[in-house]
Amino acid sequence: MELDQLRYFLQVAQRQNFTRAAEDLAISQPALSRSIQKLEEELGQPVFERKTRSVALTEAGTLLQARAQQVLTILEDTKAEITDDGQSGRVRVGAIPTIAPYFLPEVLRQFADAFPKATLIVQENTTDVLLRSCTQGEIDLAILALPVPAKYLEVEELFEEELLLVLPPEHPLVARERIRISDVEPYPFVLLDEAHCLSDNIASFCRQRSFQPVAVERTSQLAMVQELVSLSHGVSMIPAMARQLDQSDRRVYRSFTGKKPTRTVAVAWNPYRFQCRLLIAFRERLRRQRAAAGGTGSASAKA
Amino acid sequence: MELDQLRYFLQVAQRQNFTRAAEDLAISQPALSRSIQKLEEELGQPVFERKTRSVALTEAGTLLQARAQQVLTILEDTKAEITDDGQSGRVRVGAIPTIAPYFLPEVLRQFADAFPKATLIVQENTTDVLLRSCTQGEIDLAILALPVPAKYLEVEELFEEELLLVLPPEHPLVARERIRISDVEPYPFVLLDEAHCLSDNIASFCRQRSFQPVAVERTSQLAMVQELVSLSHGVSMIPAMARQLDQSDRRVYRSFTGKKPTRTVAVAWNPYRFQCRLLIAFRERLRRQRAAAGGTGSASAKA
C-alpha cells in the first residue's frame, strides 16, 4: 500500500469517476485504473463497485476512505508541524459568498503584507460544503455566519453585523423617517438561493416577527440581488459589509428602527488538526479586523 | 513522503544505527541512508543527529516517530479490518517467560487446529517490553501476570494460580506435614533475574509476611531455578503450571498451609486497535483454557 495509491483512491471516491479523477491527479486514466487495481489486489477485494456510468464505494472502500483521509491528514499535519517556522506555509481559508468579497480582501492584504512567505488559498462555498472541507482537512478555517451546525469544530464569534434594508430609489418606504420590520411585510423580496445561509438569516428574523418574506426572485450572488432591487423587482436585506462596497446611487439603504436584524460572523476550524503558528496569526488578525469591520458596519448603518 | 521511508525511519530510530536497521530491513545501508536523507530534505531539517558511534532522534524526529508509528498502525489495522474473514490472518502473541512454555503450547495447538489458515507468531519477553510492544502495535496481545502497569491497555484476568514451594529432596522442610510461609524465611532463595515479574510476585508476597527473601542466586530461566534447587543451592517458589511439566524427582513441590501465595495470569491488548475476529477467537480460547489451567493448577497444588 502506498500513499499515492491512497491519494488516488480518495480522488476517485470523491469524483466517482476514474477519468475525471485522473485529470485532477494529472496522471493518465490507465495509470489510475491500474493503481486502484493493485490496491484492490492487496486488499483482496474491490474498493469500488464499477457501475456503467459511474463508480461507487464498496463497504471496504467506505472504511478505507475514512482511514486514508485520516492518515493523509496526519502526515500533512506532521509535516506542517515540523516545518512550522511561523513565517512560511500555507493557509487555506474558506468563506461563504456573502462574506468573502466584502470582508476577506482587507484581511488577506494585511496578512500577505505581514507574512510575505505565506501562501494564501481562498475557497468560496456554501456553509455546508465549507464545514465538510474543514472537517476533512481540505481547508484550515472557514469564515461564515451563525448558526454553525457542526460538531467536532471549534467556533469563535467574530462580530455581529446589521442587515440593512435595500430599496429601489422610488420605493414608497424611502421617504419614511422610521421603518420598522413590519413595514416591509407587504413588499415582495429578492433573495439569494436557498443554499445561502443569508436567506436563512433573513427568513429566521422575519419569522420572529410572524411573517414569511415572499421571494419573487432568487439569485446566486448578492450583487445580483442589489441590481434586481435597483430594477424594482423587490426589496431585500443586505449585510452592512456589502453596503460598504456599494457605490451605486440606484438603490437606497435604510437601517431598521427598533430591533435590528443582524447576522453573526464567525470563524470555524478543526481543533484536532495541528494549528501552525501562521494559522493562529491569521485568526488573531480576524479578531483584530472584527472591531474595524463591526464598527464601520454599524456606523454606516446609522448614516 | 513515502510509507517505506517511514518504515525505514522507524527502524533506524529503534536501532539508533543505520547499518543494523538496514540489515533488519533487508536493504543496503547506502539505500537506507539516502532514503532518510530524502525524508530530511522534504522536512527541511534532520530527523537524526549523527553522532560518532550512533544516531539519536532530533526534536523533529521524535515527533515524526510518534506520527509514523500511528499512521502505519492505522493502515495495518485498516487492511486487517477489510480482509478480516475470521479464518486467515496473523495473531502475534506475547508472553512472559514464566508463562509461555507452560501455558501457551496447548492454547496454540488448539487454536492452530481450529484456525488452520491463521498464522501464529509468539514473542517471549519481559512484562515491560511486552506492554510497550502491545501499545505500539507490534504484538496483538500479551499474556502476563498482574499487576499490569499500563494505561491505555485493556486487561482481563484469566485465572489465579498458586505458587508452590520447591525444595531439594533432602531439605528439612520436606518431612513436614504442614509448611507455612514463615517457615521458609531462614532459607536462602534461588530466584529469577529482577527483570522477571515472578520475582516481584514472590517478593511482594513475602513482604506481606514481613520478610525479604534472600537470593543466593539469580538466573534467567525457571528451568535453571529448578535445577539449582535440585542441587541444594536454595529453595524457591514456582508457578503451579511449571510444576506440571516438571517430571524430575530430584526436587519436591509443596503447597503452603494457610494463605497460599499466588499470581494472577491476565491477558492485555490495545483496545484502540482493530480487533479482528481471529483475535477475539483467540481471547475466547484463552478464557476457556482458564478453567482447565486454573483447575489443574489448584488440583496439583493440593496433591
Place this chain on the structure above:
DNA sequence: AGCATCCATGCACTCAGTGCATCGCTCCTT
C-alpha cells in the same frame, strides 16, 4: 444503428530506488 462514455489491457519507456564499491571521519587499541 451509430455514437459517446467509461474502465480495462497491451506495450514500450523512463527514472526513482537500489546494490556494490569506496570514501572520509571518529574512536579505540596497542
Place this chain on the structure above:
DNA sequence: AAGGAGCGATGCACTGAGTGCATGGATGCT
C-alpha cells in the same frame, strides 16, 4: 603515534515498478 575497526555518506551502474499512449470491450444514450 599509528593502525584498525565501525559508521554513515557518496559515485556509479542497473533494474523494475509506475507511467503514458493507443486501443479494446462493454454499456447507455440519441
